[in-house]
Amino acid sequence: MENTTTPATATPSSVAIRYGLIVGLISTIISFALSMAELDQTPAKWLTTIVLLVGIWMAHTNFKQQNSGFMTYGQGITIGTLLSLVVAIISLIYTYVYVNFLDTNFAARILDKTRADMEARGNMSDAQIEQAMSWTAKFVDGPLMLAFVVIFVVLTGFLASLLISAITKNPRPEFE
Template sequence: METSTASPLATPTSVGMRYGLLIGLVSIIISFLLNVTHLEQSPAKWLSLVVLVGGIILAQKAFRRANGEFMSYGQGLGVGMVLAAVSSALSAIFSYFYVAFIDPEMPARILEKGRADLEAKGNMSDAQIDQAMHWTAMFVQGPALVIIALVGGLIMGLIVSLITAAILKNPKPEFE
């Protein structure tokens, strides 16, 4: 009986890093364009999620192709999580620098729109709206912005990777 100790042609880390850099840069460009045009609160913000989903699928397919069309569930999950970590880190760093140096008024715009939306609904008192705005302000500025962006990106990446790895997996047969 012969056992194969050959390492895969591509590792989940190498593929995830490569695609994570690419998806991170694309996400930064999308975020920059949305922020510059003041559309950061519009439905167009979901475009970054579409890019993340597409990037994870492309990365998992590239990993499979590079490894003789085989990919275990764990490898697919690993590719997606490395991609999400790299992409989220780049996006979080960009968000911090954008708010700190390029457009420091962006958090105020977000808070203003949030207050207007809550007032338009009419189901909260002024004290409740003030409390909600206090909490929102803590999350749209400073280090909390980086943490929220990083954790949010990792959670979304995990959810997408769990689903796409289950769909795209093709494990090697055990008795071949």
């Protein structure tokens, strides 16, 4: 007797959620480690972005493996964007907990470093520095910072998905 059941295929959302949880957890661990080592304001902070890009690539590879090697460009963008949304939600929760409970001096530390960087450049007057600091304070503390985290992660993931999907796509032939 022949087996007539078709193999289970993965959906873009199931792969995106699974890999989003994995990437979100890894990114949170890296962010916490960088914060503890006080490297969160150095180029090392881009490690989480690299993890996001690798996660999107791996999610595409996994999706194709579970779907006979096929993935359309749209499916790739969907996977990457949903994965980024899951990562953004995890990052939002982590950032809220970290800033409000674990490191209550976070905003002050960022503002101090920003002021020191502006003063070190020497191309701004005291009035310009004060104005820039008042704007910076709005984005470093409170709901705007949390919104910025979500927007940055989702936008980065979407833009990366546009490029990565163009590379990893393998649409099913029309007349198969």
